[in-house]
Amino acid sequence: MLIGGQRKPVHSIVKAAMLAIWLCSMLFAGPSAAFAHAELEGATPEQNTKYEQSPKEVKLAFNEAIEAKVGSLEVLDDKSRRVTDADPKTSADRKSITLALPKLGEGVYTVSYAIISADGHPVSGSYVFVVGNPPQGVDASAFDPHKALGHEGHGASTELTTNQFIIYAVRSLYYAALLWTAGLMIWPLLARGRGSMLQDIQKKWEPIALRTLLVSVLLYIFVHAREILKGYPSGDYSKLFLETSVGREWIAMLVLALAGFLFVRMHPLARTLWAAAILGVESWSGHAAVFSPKAASILFDWIHLLAASVWAGGLTLLLLLWSKDRKEAGRFAVVFSRAALLSLMLLVLSGVGMTLLFLPSLKYLFYTSWGTLLLIKTGLVVLVLGVGGTLHLKVRKGELPIAVLLRADAALMALIIIVAALFTYISPLPANEPVTYHQMGDKMHVSFRVTPNKAGDNEFTVKVWLPDTVGEAKSVLVRLFSLDRKELGPIDVPVKPFEDTELTDFDGFVKSAYQAKGPFIPFAGRWEAEIRIMDKDDNETVQKVDFRNY
Template identity: 70%
Template sequence: MNRRIRYKSHSAIQALVLCIWMCLALISIPGMASAHAELERSEPEANVKYEQSPKSVELSFNESIEAKVGAIEVLDSKSRPVTSVTAQASKDHRSLILPLPSLGEGVYTVSYSVISEDGHPVSGSYVFIVGNPREGVDAATFDPHKELGHEGHSATTQLTTGQFIIYAARIVYYGSLLWAAGLMLWPLLTRGRGKLLPDLQRKWEQIALRTLLVGILVYIFVHAREILTGYPRDEYSKLFLQTNIGREWIALLVLVLLGFIIVRFPAVLKTIWALLILAIESWSGHAAVFAPKTASVMFDFVHLAAAAIWVGGLILLGLLWLADRKEAGRFAVLFSSAALLSLALLILSGIGMTLLFLPSLHYLFYTAWGTILLVKTGFVLLVLIVGGILHLRVRRGNLPTTVLLRADAALMALIILSAALFTYISPLPANEPVVYHKMGDTMHLSLRITPNKPGDNQFIVKVWLPDAVGAPKSVTMRLFALDQKELGPIQVPIKLFEDTEITTFDGYVKAAYKAEGPFVPFAGRWQAEIRVLDKDDNEQVQKVEFRNY
């Protein structure tokens, strides 16, 4: 029995030794031992600007990769894939090729994720540029002081107490604009309808124009003073003659004065006047900033025209209701149909502008602009309900009720109020530079990213190590898109530079690194990973989260 046990133990030992020998033999075979797959060449190249769109993305690795597992994705500046085509591997399985559609001007991100034949995952990301892309829009775009070359003031994205007067003036102006334009549009729609209506329209057109003139003058006075606070008086001529906003104010004033003459002419000229003054308003504010500009301005124009028809028609219906109920009933048939069509256009054009202004609907919850828009949307839905009930009543031959008219008028006032408030609040939150500093026993580190927006930024990393350790052997920086964790990291090519800032700490030696480029290709939440290696190959890692819009 003991002999049999010793025999089995001896056999087990021999088998174990044989397995170890075979493993060592396999490891020692030439070509079997290698590092993980690494990216050797990329086309288009990382951080390079191209005049024309590349025809494809080709990534070449230092060893074979799994042909059916590798993937490449190319994202535009809004982090949307530019193609749904699947990348194909080359014959030697060392390259992945992804055909591209014709790319417009912009910053593009190439993200790759592959598995080498030895089973190790390899991923990464980099950016390249096509043409001369337009800078990303942020809240600073809406600062009127920039047109004057002033840097002492800054735009705000929130409604504050100090802005109460200017927004009150804006409410008066916006309401009077829609009222006047609406009254001037309705004569063409009501031609030959009733005897009382034409006289009522002519009387209130004059009143509406006077109100609009006062509203514009008050608004220009208040807004111009707000812009030029702290600047000499001679800057006023520069504001009105050398800036877009000043020239738009002058054009509005000229058109309002012409309106007192136009009211005596046929309905067609009144309609043209109304459309012109709404078109000028459409070219100011947010619509003129966002691309494509033609679509943005057109959406805004349709939005204003639809609102003017609804506001003007509702005011006429109320005036007729007070003067002659039967005449009001006849007008209500036309108004109810026009109002429902106007509200439909309001909703569609509002959705179109929102999608153009915001990279994502999540941005509705980041600013006062989004909050007020959501409130306004709620009011519009209530108007649809009231308008639907009104439309059903008049179709059945019944007169509108006083309650319905008052509800519609109250909602109209609330919508004008909310629209006037958020017209000059930025749809986008203001981006703020990343300023980070951390003190430690073994390392001090600071990070600056300016201006911290999608597109070109400056990256500055400063590292302080103890004198006994000495200057860092190497410092590297990578960016991770936290909203799209499947994307590989983007390498930021920071390099040593001579820092002239007086930022010294006793007992520590400083090293400063800098890079500039479009390494933040789209808006979102990001994480900067900084790896510091000292001369003894000891590594310290610092991670900093930030976001931009």
């Protein structure tokens, strides 16, 4: 055979071809496994594990080397916030990655990783672990007093209805009386030595305010107790007042309202302490008592009420003085304007603090009537700041307060109290509903449930019906994807077969039931459940279910 004018034996060409094939096989399928992908072999803290103490670090070990400078590892808390901004470190052999952690409080935490294996293949995933005994996620159900009595069916108030107007009217009276009375009891300490006229007004109106408060407290308790126990036996009244926190707080409020008639005769400091105590009881029994950290939430609410009381009580005294002696009112206005501006600043700061504690994000302001009313209240407070600032400037110049501005300030105060009475009765958070999904088909039926569907512990149930000719499902896998944090890897829900006693059979089909319990929804938001069903012939079907929780 001649090639290019030279003779080459055929066997030389065959040898060359065989050598090339051998080299290719060594390159692509040799023992070095150059194109194998890194897989997670071990994790500390372990997946789906509860720890009594905070782990010091997260360490993920892979079976192959990973790129040292590409990828991410982060830990999120139950509000999907990063717990540390530290950078992860890769080991010398590049087979593990470590992230140092600060001391973690009780809660559900998500470990999310996205790395690149040495061959350039992306690998990502997420899992959860628990520290201590975290409280359950809060939604509208947390504000339902019926649960404390073992009652079901009423639900928490999330929206305004016409049937609740009488409750809101009583609440408006109650909050107005509470702030007015507490403010009048505080001002003798703030305005000591301000003349006999102011003292005479205080002595006249403090008993009137206390009587109004006592009547409003009685009405408040009667109306709310009647609403809670509507349709239940009268014997539950004793349980409500003696065995629930809300009932005991009502009793404490009534006792303090009666004690006010004794404290009004005491030193101004004692009256101020009484006002602080009765405002503290109201803070302890409101929305603030549900959220954590509880101490911060209650403190913000107490400061909010205290600031509102100083403003309400001082404005009342200024208006009463204005009707008697304009010059005396002008002198008191110097003290009041300073206290009012400080009170309004504290109102704004404490209100912002409570809102940030109550709501996972400011988007929640648009999910319920609570948010709508809070926005209205915010607008009213802005108007008050404008009116109060103008009054303060007039007083600083030595001028008398303008009557129109005083009336406007009083009208805005009344509106704010009414709005506060409304939105303190409504849940700040929307109500979560269990996920109930069912899909019928010729070749398969699928049912998927998540109960109660909130951040934290949930029960996941998957039921699959396959034709009798196919038989039971070989395996079922459930993975959760965060639609709000799409950069996070999927969270595997380790569902296992269980004996289902519900009568949910279909003719011609055989049922397979799987279940898992645990904190696999680590934070509230929008989620997608991916259900992968494998039959005995390894045919896989994928169902996707979108849901959300608050």
